[in-house]
Amino acid sequence: MAQTSTPVTFTVRRYPPELIVPSKPTPRELKPLSDVDDQEGLRFQIPLIHIYQRNPKMGNKNPASVIREALAKVLVFYYPFAGRLREGPSRKLMVDCSSEGVLFIEAEADVTLKQFGVELQPPFPCRDELLYEVPGSGGILDSPLLLIQVTRLLCGGFIVVVRVNHTMCDAFGYVQFMTALSEMANGESTPSTLPVWQRELLCARDPPRVTCTHHEYDQVTDTDGRPMISLDDMEHRSFFFGPTQISAIRRFVPTHLKGCSTFEMLTACLWRSRTIALQPNPEDEMRMMIIVNARRKFNPRIPFGYYGNVFGYPAAISKARDLCNKPLGHALELVMKAKSEVTEEYMRSVADLMVIKGRPNFTAVGSYIVSDVTRTGLLELDFGWGKAVYAGPDHPVAGFYTRYINHKGESGVLIPVWLPGVAMKRFVKELDIMLARDNNDHVIQKQVPAYSKL
Template identity: 60%
Template sequence: MSQSLVFKVKRHEPELVKPSKPTPNETKLLSDIDDQDGLRFQIPVVQFYNYDPNMKGKDPVDVIRKALAKTLVFYYPFAGRLREGNDRKLMVDCNGEGVLFIEADADVSVEEFGGQLQPPFPCWDQLLFDVPGSSQVINTPLLLIQVTRLKCGGFIFALRLNHTMSDAAGLVQFMNALGEISRGMNEPSIPPVWYRELLNARDPPRVTCTHREYEQIPDTKGTIISLDDMDHRSFFFGPTEVAAIRALLPPHQQQQHQHSNFEILTACLWRCRTIALQPDTDEEVRIICIVNARGKFNPPLPNGFYGNAFAFPVAVTTAGKLIENPLGYALELVRKAKADVTEEYMHSIADLMVTNGRPHFTVVRSYLVSDVTRAGFGEVEFGWGKAVYGGPAKGGVGAIPGVASFYIPFKNDKGEEGLVIPVCLPTQAMERFVKELDHVLNNNNINQTIKGGLKSGFIISSL
C-alpha cells in the first residue's frame, strides 16, 4: 500500500438515522459479560468495495442510509443510548434516537490504496470522522457509520461500534442484516435475539474458576506504552511463513492436528514481542487469547444472539522463561489457555464481574490476540459484491494502546491465502520485533530480507 497516499475527503454534516418505524420504548440490561471494563471502548472496522457496473446509477450512500433505517427496526437497541445504573451496571435506553451517519466523497480510487489493502490505512481519521463528543461510552450513539464515495465508483463503508453491545460475530450479524436489506430484502434472514440474561451472574454468584486475566497488577516499571510513540505495521503470514515457524518445533508438536496455525503464530508473536519490549527476566508476561464461547454452551447460545460471548483466557510466565525456552514452551501455554474456556468458565466470569466491580482484564505486560478469520467481515455485501477488504481498521485498539492484534484473512499479490496481522509497538521496540521475526524465518532458510525496515516477504505495510 502506498504510504504517501494523500487525498481529500468532503464530508456532509453528521446526521442521526432513526428506525424507519416505531420501535419499543424500553430499557434492556446488558449482560454481565457485555459491561465489563475491558469492553467499554469503541472499535473501528472498515470495508472497501469496488465499482460494480450492474449498480450503475445507484448511490451507495443513499442505499445504505435507507437500509440502515429499516435495519434499526429489527436492531432497535442500537438506536438507543447506554445508561449506567447501580454497581456500574450498563443498560440500553431504547429510545430510538438513532445512530450517527456521515455521507462523504473522496478524490481517490480503490486502486490508489494499492494492490494489497490492509491496516494501517492512510488518512484513517478522514475515512471515519470522530464526531466531537461521540466517542464516550455512556449517553452517546452506539454506532457511527461513514460511507465515502470514491472517484472510481467504489466506496468505503467504515463503522465504529460501542464494544459493550456486540463482539465481532454479533457485529457481522448486524452488518449482514444491513447488507441484506440494502439488496432488497424486507427483513434479516437471521432475526436478532437479545437473551443477554443467559450471560448474567448466578444468584448467588460463585467464582469457580481461576481468572488470572483479571488480576490487578500494578505497573511499577512503566510498561504501559505511550500513544505518541507508536509504530503501526502489518505482517503477512502465508503457508511458507507458517511452515517456517512450525519447523522450529519438535516433531511431536509439528503435526497440524496437534496445534493450529493460530496457536503456533500466537506463540511466535508473543515470544518475538516480548524480546522486542525487553522486560526484566523475572517480570511476568501474559498472552490473552480471545475465545468465542458461543459453541461452549449446552445448548449453544441461540442463533441470532448478537451480544458479547467470548472470554479472555490467559497464559502467564516470566519473560526469562518465555525467551530462554524453545518455541514449544510458549505453544503449550497458549494451547492450555484456550482449553480453559467452558460454559462453567463463562458463568464464573459473569460472577466475578458482579463481585469484583466489573474489572478490566490485565494489561500490564500483556499481549492480546483475536482471530477474526471466521467472523465473515469480507462476506458482507450491500449490492456491489463482496468487500475487497473487510475487517478491523487497525491493531492496538482499546483503552490501552498497543496491547491487541487481530488475525485477518488475506490474499497476497501472489494469490496465497494467509493472514495479515497488524502490530502496534513503540518505534524502537518495533525495530527489534522486525529483526527478531526476520531471524525466526531466516533460520529456516526462508529468503527474506528487510529493506529499509519497511517491507519484506512478511512485512506488508507501515505508517
C-alpha cells in the same frame, strides 16, 4: 511480509452527520446488558474498516444512499442499537431503547484505491479522514452506539468505516448485524437471521460464585518504572502469513504439539517475538490473552441469533526470560492450555466475578490481547458491489487476525502489530530469523540467541 503506510494524501468532503432512526416504530423499553457485556474492558468504541471496489453492474448507484436506506430498515429489527446506554446501581449497564438513532456520515474523497498501494491493508493513510469522530459522540453512556461513515472514491469504489460500542456485541454479533444490513441493501425485507437479545443468559448466578482461575483480571502493579509510551511513538505495521510463512514457522513446533491450530502457532510466535522486541525485565510476567469464542461451549447452546458478547480471554503467563530463551514450544504449550480453559463454567464464573468485583478491567501490565476474526465472515459482507477486498477491526488495544488475500492471490492471515519504533525493528528481525530460507528454499534451522542479556 510487512507493509508500512503508503505515502498518499487526499481530501475528504463530508456531508453533515445525520441521525438515522428505525423506519418503523419500535418498542420503548429498558434492556439490561449481560454481566459479560458490561465489564470495564469492553467499555470502548471500536472501529472496523470495510473496503469495496467499483462494480460496473451497479451503474451510478450511490453506496451511501443504499446503506443509509438499509440502515433505517435494519434498525427496526436491531432497535437497541438506536438507543443509548444508561448506568444503574452497581455500574450495571442497560440500553434505553429510545430510537434516538445512529450516526451516519456520507463523504467523498479525491483518491482511488490504487493510490493506497499494492496491498490494501493497515495502516491506511489518513485513517482519521475515513471516520469523522463527531464531537461528543465517543462516550459510552448517553452516546450513539453506532457511527457509520461511507466514503465514495474517484474510482467508483468506497470505504465503509463503522464505529461500534463493544458492550453491544462481539465480532460474531457485529457480523450478524452487518449481514442483516447488507441483506436490506440488496432488497430483502427481513434479515435471514433474526436477532435474539436474551442477555440474561450471561448474567451472574444468585448467589454469584467464582469457580475458576481468571488471571486476565489479576490486579498487577507496574513496578517497572519506565515511562509510558505515547501512541505518537508507536509504529503500526501489518504482517501477512501465507502458506509459505506458516509452513516455515511450523518447523519450530515440537512433535507433541503438531496438532496445534495455525492461530495457536502464530499467537505463540507473536508472543515470543514481541517479548524479545520489547526487552522487558527478565523476571517480568508477560500475559498473552486470547479471545476465545464460547458460543459452542454452552449446553444448551447459546441461541442462534444472539448478538451479545460471548467470549473469554484467558491469559497465558510466562516470565519474560523463559519466553525469550526457550524454544517456540514453551509459548505454544501455554497458549494451547489457556485456550482450553474456556468452558461454560468458566464463562459463568466470569459473569459472577464481574458482579462480585465491580466489573473490573483486564490486566494491562505486561499484557497483549489477540483475537482471531478470520472465520467471522467479514470479507463476505456484500452491499451489492461484491465482497470486500479488505475488512477488519482497527484498534491498538488488540491484535486482530483477519483473513486476507494478497496481490498474488495467496490466501492467508493478516496481523496488525503496534510497537515502539525501536522495538518494531527487533520484532521484524526476530520474525526474519524464523522465516529465513536457504538458496534451495529450505527453512534454515537455527535459533539466533535472542535478547542475550537474559
